Amino acid sequence: MGTNPLLKVDSIHAYYGNIHALHGISLHIDEGEIVTLIGSNGAGKTTIIRSISGIMHPREGSILLDGEPIHQVPAHALVSKGISQSPEGRRIFPRLTVLDNLEMGAFHRNDRPGIKADIEMVYGLFPRLKERTKQYAGTLSGGEQQMLAMGRALMARPRLLLLDEPSMGLAPVLVENIFEIIQRINKQGMTVLLVEQNALMALEVANRGYVLQSGRIVLADSAQNLIQNEMVRKVYLGEN
Amino acid sequence: MDLELQFFIGQIIVGLTIGSYLALIALGYTMVYGIVELINFAHGDLFAFGFFISLTIFTAINPPRPLDVVGLLTILPLIFVITMLLTGGLNTLIDRVAYKPLRNAPKLAPLLTAVGVSFALEAIYAIWVGANQVPYPNYFPRIDILRQWFGLDTAIQLTTKDLFLFGVTIPLMIGLNFFIERTKIGKAMRASAQDREAAAMMGINVNRIIATTFFIGGALAGAAGLVWGLYINSGRFLMGFEAGLMAFTSAVLGGIGNIRGAVLGAFIIGMIKSMSDFYFEPSWTRVMIFGILILLLVFRPSGILGSTQSIEKI
Ligand SMILES: Nc1ncnc2c1ncn2[C@@H]1O[C@H](COP(=O)(O)OP(=O)(O)OP(=O)(O)O)[C@@H](O)[C@H]1O
Ligand SMILES: [Mg+2]
Numbered sequence: 333m334g335t336n337p338l339l340k341v342d343s344i345h346a347y348y349g350n351i352h353a354l355h356g357i358s359l360h361i362d363e364g365e366i367v368t369l370i371g372s373n374g375a376g377k378t379t380i381i382r383s384i385s386g387i388m389h390p391r392e393g394s395i396l397l398d399g400e401p402i403h404q405v406p407a408h409a410l411v412s413k414g415i416s417q418s419p420e421g422r423r424i425f426p427r428l429t430v431l432d433n434l435e436m437g438a439f440h441r442n443d444r445p446g447i448k449a450d451i452e453m454v455y456g457l458f459p460r461l462k463e464r465t466k467q468y469a470g471t472l473s474g475g476e477q478q479m480l481a482m483g484r485a486l487m488a489r490p491r492l493l494l495l496d497e498p499s500m501g502l503a504p505v506l507v508e509n510i511f512e513i514i515q516r517i518n519k520q521g522m523t524v525l526l527v528e529q530n531a532l533m534a535l536e537v538a539n540r541g542y543v544l545q546s547g548r549i550v551l552a553d554s555a556q557n558l559i560q561n562e563m564v565r566k567v568y569l570g571e572n
Numbered sequence: 573m574d575l576e577l578q579f580f581i582g583q584i585i586v587g588l589t590i591g592s593y594l595a596l597i598a599l600g601y602t603m604v605y606g607i608v609e610l611i612n613f614a615h616g617d618l619f620a621f622g623f624f625i626s627l628t629i630f631t632a633i634n635p636p637r638p639l640d641v642v643g644l645l646t647i648l649p650l651i652f653v654i655t656m657l658l659t660g661g662l663n664t665l666i667d668r669v670a671y672k673p674l675r676n677a678p679k680l681a682p683l684l685t686a687v688g689v690s691f692a693l694e695a696i697y698a699i700w701v702g703a704n705q706v707p708y709p710n711y712f713p714r715i716d717i718l719r720q721w722f723g724l725d726t727a728i729q730l731t732t733k734d735l736f737l738f739g740v741t742i743p744l745m746i747g748l749n750f751f752i753e754r755t756k757i758g759k760a761m762r763a764s765a766q767d768r769e770a771a772a773m774m775g776i777n778v779n780r781i782i783a784t785t786f787f788i789g790g791a792l793a794g795a796a797g798l799v800w801g802l803y804i805n806s807g808r809f810l811m812g813f814e815a816g817l818m819a820f821t822s823a824v825l826g827g828i829g830n831i832r833g834a835v836l837g838a839f840i841i842g843m844i845k846s847m848s849d850f851y852f853e854p855s856w857t858r859v860m861i862f863g864i865l866i867l868l869l870v871f872r873p874s875g876i877l878g879s880t881q882s883i884e885k886i
Contacts, residue, residue, distance in 0.1 A: 387769060411775030423770035425763045435756070436763050440775035488775065 336399045338363045338523050339384065339492055344393030344403070346376075346383050353379045355547040356393065361492065366514065366524045368534040368555070370568050371544030377527040378420045379547075381496050384525070385417050386410045397492070412440040414491035418481040418498050420527075426470025430461055433469050433480055437487030447487070454483035457513050474501040482510070486517065493517070496527045511537050531568040535559045543568070578727040583846045589734055589803070591842025592741035596796035597819035598826070598834040599748060600663075600789030606765040606829035607785050610671060610682050614689035616816015618659050618790045621693070622797020623807045624701055626655040627708050638713035648711075652740075655798045656791035663790025664783050672779070690813070697809035705808050708801040712736055733803050740799045744792060745835055751788075752831060761785060765829070818845070821865040827875030836876060 337360040346354035354376050361367045369377045382388045384395060386407035395403040397413060405413070416437070425433050434454060438447045455462035458479040464472060469480055482498050495514070499507040507530065515537050518524055528534035535541055535555045543551035543564060551561065558564050597619050604612045629651050635643050670689050674682040715732040718724045752758035764771040764781045772778050800815075801807060822841045826833025841861060848857040868875065 385773060387773065406777075407769075407772040408775050408777045411773070416775075417773055419770065419773060423767055423773070425766045425770065427766055428759060428763060432759050432763075436759060436771070436774045436776070439756070439760060484774070 336396070337361055338398060339525075340396040340399075341380070341384065342394045342396070344383055344390035344395065346379050346388060346390045348379075353547050354383065354390065357544075357547070357549060358393075359542050359549065359552070361523060361525055363491075363523055364518070364521060365540065366518050366526060366538045368526045368528060368531075368538040368541040369544055370528075370531045370534065370541055370558070370564070372567075374546070375544040376547040377544060378496055380544075381417060381420070381494050381525070381527060384492075385415055385494055411488050411490075415494065416485045416488035416490035416492075417494035418478075418485040418496065420496040420500075422474075422477045422481040422500075424469045424472075424477050424480050424484065427468055429466050430469055430472070430480060431465045433484050434461075434487050437484035438489075440488065446489075450487055450489065454486055457486075457516075458483055475503060475506055478502055478510075479506075482513075491523060493522055493524045495524060497529055498526070499528065499530055499533075507533070531564075532559070573726065575727060579850070582728045583850045584843070585728070585730055585734060586850075587843035587846035588839065589737050589842070590845050591839035592738055592745075593796045593800050593803075594815070594819050594822050594842055595745060595835045595838035596741055596792045597815055598822040598838045599745070599831065600793045601820050601823040602826070602828055602831060602834040603761075603785050603789050605823070606831075607761065607782055608671070608675065608682075609679065610686065611820070611828075612671075612789075613683070613686040613816070614666060614693060615663075615789065615793060616814075616819060617690050617693040617697070617812035618663050618793040619797045619800070619815050619819075620697060620807070620809065620812030621662060622655050622659045622794030623708070623801045623811065624697060624706075624797075625658050625794070626651055626798040627706070627801055629654060630709070630711060635711065637709050637711055639711050644712075652795065652798060655794045659794025659797070660787040660789075660791035663786045663793070667783065667786040672782075690816075694809055694813065697812075701809055703809060705806050708805045708807060710802075710805055712802040737799050737803050740795065744795060748788070748792065749831065757781070757784065818861060821861055821868075823875075824865060824868055824873070825875055827877040827879045829879045830875065830877045833875055833877035833879075 339361040341357055341359045343356040343358050344354055345352065345356060357380060369380060371377050383390050386402065386405055390403055394401055397415065402410060402413065425436065428436065434451050438450065441447055460476055461479055461483060464476065469477065472480060478498060478501060482495065485493060499510050502510060511533050514524060514526065526534055526538060535558055538555040541553065541555050541558045542549050543558070551558070597616065600615050600618065601612060604610055633647060635647050639648060666689055670685050671682045674685060712733055715721065717730050717732060718726050718728060752761060760771065760776045761781055763774065764776060764778050768778050818841055819838065822837035823834045825840060826835070826837030844860060845857050848860050
């Protein structure tokens with residue numbers, strides 16, 4: 333184990349105009365972990381993902397990848413440093429084919445054979461995408477688009493994979509499937525930051541979790557402990 | 573053959589020639605709009621720049637008129653390349669200086685800036701080449717193919733210059749289509765046009781893609797300026813304004829943001845201009861073309877093939 337975590341977020345403050353969305357968020361992700369962010373709508377989960385991936389830059393605080401500050405690095409340059417994501421709302425390219433979407437995921441790479449092999453790998457994970465390889469991505473169903481967004485993120489061969497609600501809009505069977513896939517790629521060594529509406533399932537696959545309330549972390553613990561935590565059970569796992 | 577029919581066929585050829593140079597200009601409007609949602613009002617002036625700068629280079633080299641075979645195979649391609657690099661470079665520079673700082677400003681700001689850039693360029697051209705009609709010497713050999721080569725007795729004119737015009741513009745359109753459909757950068761361009769932020773998440777440097785788009789758009793307009801100079805042999809500092817308006821109308825007609833739409837629109841406008849000039853009166857042509865523009869903007873702003881923006885902003 334190295335001394336540095338793979339990712340270290342240190343008291344970041346993020347704003348949308350005057351709206352103060354993140355109030356000093358600190359968290360870390362070690363190599364090989366699955367870490368999950370839990371919080372109700374508007375808590376700031378997506379904002380954390382967007383800050384880590386450079387889509388927005390925190391006004392205060394720092395983000396370190398392998399000890400190197402990345403909070404001022406533009407988003408496009410972070411992909412080759414090893415961060416990719418399946419964003420909230422999927423954001424696939426509707427008028428590009430499924431195959432071209434996957435190719436865009438590998439934009440920073442030049443190893444043709446490796447890219448080809450990874451396309452096959454993604455098609456292995458999501459056989460539905462393979463059947464639709466020449467189709468415009470905009471014509472896919474919502475669930476298929478979600479698979480594409482995740483496959484596209486994998487095409488970057490990231491060290492840290494950011495998943496913002498990857499099971500959104502999927503049928504229950506497919507949700508199970510997605511969580512299985514997340515575990516499988518994690519076992520192969522990929523580090524994952526997972527944001528999920530389905531907190532229970534997220535905690536079942538995760539090593540650790542952070543509970544977020546209006547832009548602040550209110551609880552940080554191992555996933556097992558969080559599942560047992562009374563407040564978590566009440567508020568996020570829907571127990572009464 | 574019936575003389576009327578011969579005239580008609582002749583006008584079809586004229587319409588195709590106008591359509592093919594307009595298409596090169598319209599492509600620049602539509603590509604830039606597709607990616608930054610800016611109607612680049614200065615784009616027509618890039619066409620004029622291609623005309624004047626290539627004329628300047630020709631004058632400096634001072635080759636025989638018309639060019640001999642060696643000149644056609646060496647000097648002409650060389651001037652093409654230089655002209656396209658310079659107009660492409662100028663367009664990229666304009667974006668860098670005038671539009672890029674306004675990328676996140678309300679849309680009216682870059683639009684007005686583009687109008688300003690257009691005025692500025694036209695004023696510079698007026699100083700550079702004067703306010704009068706400028707002759708563009710006959711560097712390209714003109715042979716009336718049907719009569720001189722085939723000995724036909726016909727009123728239809730199809731000259732080597734027509735073939736030259738098609739021979740330059742059509743491969744450029746096909747090449748652009750291939751680039752955008754098949755290459756990695758072309759796909760990144762389309763991806764950036766569809767969702768800039770998601771493109772950045774993929775590792776695409778969107779600013780560089782936008783610069784590339786301006787470069788290609790400018791280079792195509794520059795090529796159009798050069799072929800048009802060799803074809804029509806005269807121009808004026810304001811020529812970009814008029815050509816720009818027609819090309820813009822073409823782009824809107826086909827569906828702004830839509831590459832194939834721009835080409836289709838250009839050929840339709842070219843045909844309308846050719847027929848109207850011949851069968852009505854040139855002064856009516858503008859009324860017709862801008863009438864079409866107004867009707868389109870009111871009743872079908874997404875054009876014939878559909879503006880990609882309207883589809884892509886799902
Ligand atoms: N583009 C925006 N402009 C202004 N405020 C925003 C914007 N995006 C998010 N916010 C605000 O920032 C806060 C955090 O939003 P964020 O999207 O990070 O929440 P979230 O935890 O991802 O919620 P959800 O579960 O609904 O996805 C919210 O109060 C939200 O209203
Ligand atoms: Mg969210």
